[in-house]
Amino acid sequence: MSETAAAVRAEFTKLLGIRGTLVALLLFAPFSLLIAALGGWSAKGAIESDSPGLRSDFTPQQAGLDGVLYGQLALIVFGVLIVSSEYTSGMMRVSLLAVPRRGRLYAAKTAVTAAATAALAIPVTVVGYLVTQLALGPHGASIGASGVPRALAGAVLYLTLMSLFAAGLAATARSAVVPLAVLLPMVLAGSQILSVVGATKEVVRYFPDRAGMRMLTVGADDAYTGFAVLLAWTVAALALGSYRHHRWDA
Amino acid sequence: MEARRQSRPGTDAADETLDETHPVIDVQKLTKRYGRNTVVDGLTFTVRSGAVTGFLGPNGAGKSTTMRMMLGLTRPDAGSTRIDGRAYHELRHPARHVGALLETAAPHRGLTAADHLLWLARSNRIARRRVGEVLATVGLTEAARRRIGTFSLGMGRRLGLAAALLGDPPVLVLDEPVNGLDTEGVKWLRELLRAMAAEGRTVLVSSHLMAEMSLVADDLIIISRGQLLAGTSMSDFIRRHGRTYVRVRTAEPLRLHGELEKKGASLRLVPDGGLEIDGLSAAEISRLAAAVGVPLEELSTHTGSLEDTFLELVGKGGSDTHV
Numbered sequence: 001m002s003e004t005a006a007a008v009r010a011e012f013t014k015l016l017g018i019r020g021t022l023v024a025l026l027l028f029a030p031f032s033l034l035i036a037a038l039g040g041w042s043a044k045g046a047i048e049s050d051s052p053g054l055r056s057d058f059t060p061q062q063a064g065l066d067g068v069l070y071g072q073l074a075l076i077v078f079g080v081l082i083v084s085s086e087y088t089s090g091m092m093r094v095s096l097l098a099v100p101r102r103g104r105l106y107a108a109k110t111a112v113t114a115a116a117t118a119a120l121a122i123p124v125t126v127v128g129y130l131v132t133q134l135a136l137g138p139h140g141a142s143i144g145a146s147g148v149p150r151a152l153a154g155a156v157l158y159l160t161l162m163s164l165f166a167a168g169l170a171a172t173a174r175s176a177v178v179p180l181a182v183l184l185p186m187v188l189a190g191s192q193i194l195s196v197v198g199a200t201k202e203v204v205r206y207f208p209d210r211a212g213m214r215m216l217t218v219g220a221d222d223a224y225t226g227f228a229v230l231l232a233w234t235v236a237a238l239a240l241g242s243y244r245h246h247r248w249d250a
Numbered sequence: 251m252e253a254r255r256q257s258r259p260g261t262d263a264a265d266e267t268l269d270e271t272h273p274v275i276d277v278q279k280l281t282k283r284y285g286r287n288t289v290v291d292g293l294t295f296t297v298r299s300g301a302v303t304g305f306l307g308p309n310g311a312g313k314s315t316t317m318r319m320m321l322g323l324t325r326p327d328a329g330s331t332r333i334d335g336r337a338y339h340e341l342r343h344p345a346r347h348v349g350a351l352l353e354t355a356a357p358h359r360g361l362t363a364a365d366h367l368l369w370l371a372r373s374n375r376i377a378r379r380r381v382g383e384v385l386a387t388v389g390l391t392e393a394a395r396r397r398i399g400t401f402s403l404g405m406g407r408r409l410g411l412a413a414a415l416l417g418d419p420p421v422l423v424l425d426e427p428v429n430g431l432d433t434e435g436v437k438w439l440r441e442l443l444r445a446m447a448a449e450g451r452t453v454l455v456s457s458h459l460m461a462e463m464s465l466v467a468d469d470l471i472i473i474s475r476g477q478l479l480a481g482t483s484m485s486d487f488i489r490r491h492g493r494t495y496v497r498v499r500t501a502e503p504l505r506l507h508g509e510l511e512k513k514g515a516s517l518r519l520v521p522d523g524g525l526e527i528d529g530l531s532a533a534e535i536s537r538l539a540a541a542v543g544v545p546l547e548e549l550s551t552h553t554g555s556l557e558d559t560f561l562e563l564v565g566k567g568g569s570d571t572h573v
Contacts, residue, residue: 002375003342003343006343006372006373006374006375007373009372009373010369010370010372010373011369013365013368013369013372014358014361014365014369016365017360017361017362017365017366017368017369018358018360018361019360020360085358085360086358089356089357089358089359090354090355090356090357091356091357091358093323093352093354093355093356094355094356094357094370094413095373096322096323097321097322097323097344097345097350097352097355098344098345098370098373098374099373100321100322100338100339100341100344101339249323249324249325250318250323250324250354
């Protein structure tokens with residue numbers, strides 16, 4: 001156990017030392033908060049001008065979660081980079097010399113990815129919600145409004161699972177290019193589909209991001225189903241990544 | 251501990267306190283294939299403590315692959331490698347046990363030298379002060395806060411050595427550590443390895459240069475095409491393989507040739523018309539030439555370089571094993 005704890009600590013030290021990976025992680029905060037503020041501010045303008053620019057399903061509660069939905073791009077890049085940077089540099093061999101038990105090294109990296117994401121996602125999700133309500137001014141909702149605490153918790157869980165999903169794909173591919181080429185369009189297109197009511201197809205509902213999105217939908221009755229689907233994707237990606245990591249002839 | 255060792259001499263392979271005669275690194279019938287290519291072919295050898303062991307072979311002989319298997323990075327197809335009786339991945343806090351340097355194990359370029367050593371220290375519960383100590387040892391104190399991506403080849407090599415030394419390990423496994431070092435660095439490394447061995451550590455160093463090894467190694471393991479050609483002490487190797495011959499020039503090489511062959515010498519006619527003679531001393535040849543009345547124009551004793559001997563051996567081994 002103490003060796004696993006040491007491996008986790010080493011992974012944290014690495015994370016703090018490798019600038020590109022750390023920047024991707026930290027960018028999540030300004031990116032999310034900026035969009036949270038802009039979204040609230042423009043919605044306020046739309047409400048007050050009575051223009052048709054507002055979505056028909058707009059609620060101030062749901063708008064409070066839009067920031068992190070866009071911010072997740074940074075976390076996905078982070079999830080990919082924290083793994084792929086080891087393979088592209090030859091660092092993975094140094095890591096394996098230091099922690100030769102592959103399961104232990106993989107678990108430590110996964111734990112650090114999850115912990116770093118969650119540690120940042122919790123404050124940013126809460127603050128992002130509050131920023132949007134503040135920008136909405138008199139039209140804003142309370143953080144204690146019905147369904148909101150669960151959606152906020154769901155958002156943190158969603159973000160954490162998405163970055164782990166990305167990390168699992170990167171471990172499977174042992175590179176950054178393919179996972180990023182798959183994940184970024186998927187999430188970007190998925191978010192767009194989300195904004196177009198009724199444009200979802202049956203199969204797309206089971207995509208990891210679309211399913212996971214139910215977790216952070218205020219008042220959704222299928223939040224737990226969405227969680228189960230995203231969890232299954234994440235576990236599958238991590239398992240495949242683990243298999244590839246164990247099989248790697250370094 | 252003492253009583254136990256006396257009662258079971260040499261059998262307690264897993265014991266951490268081994269006496270000097272016990273092999274520390276034990277490679278048994280190690281085999282690795284890549285497709286149809288057998289890179290390491292039933293390799294068996296041992297490495298003892300208190301000595302520098304040179305692991306020699308031409309490029310592509312399988313040295314790096316052997317070392318990667320030793321360090322648990324690559325899975326052998328057959329055979330095993332043990333360090334103090336255990337597989338590398340079974341070692342607790344391996345960096346405190348084995349210091350490794352491999353060409354392909356490169357730190358992330360975005361890390362500073364100090365941060366790289368810091369995470370390594372944490373992964374194996376090594377005291378943080380060691381980071382500064384090993385940086386000083388390899389002469390990188392000034393560069394501690396610089397990103398590794400800005401390092402020269404030689405600095406990168408020094409950092410790799412610092413990482414290997416971080417856990418103050420009793421065993422060092424270094425793959426071509428000389429590569430990239432400047433003359434001063436090579437001399438420094440040589441002294442470091444000698445000092446490590448003198449402290450009773452086990453030092454395995456690979457190289458494709460016999461000349462370099464002859465300056466630092468006590469023992470030699472020579473491989474070619476994945477197979478063991480020689481496992482011997484350096485002094486034995488020189489005695490057995492260091493070729494001494496006499497060079498002669500004469501106007502009547504054929505007559506001398508016949509006389510020398512009668513004496514059991516082996517001869518070689520070299521392109522410039524001279525003769526290279528093995529098995530007789532210069533004095534004997536001189537007396538023989540005078541007795542048969544052949545005037546000598548040149549008579550000198552030569553010792554073939556170890557590099558030539560090594561290349562000859564490797565060349566022979568190669569052709570013997572792959573007909």
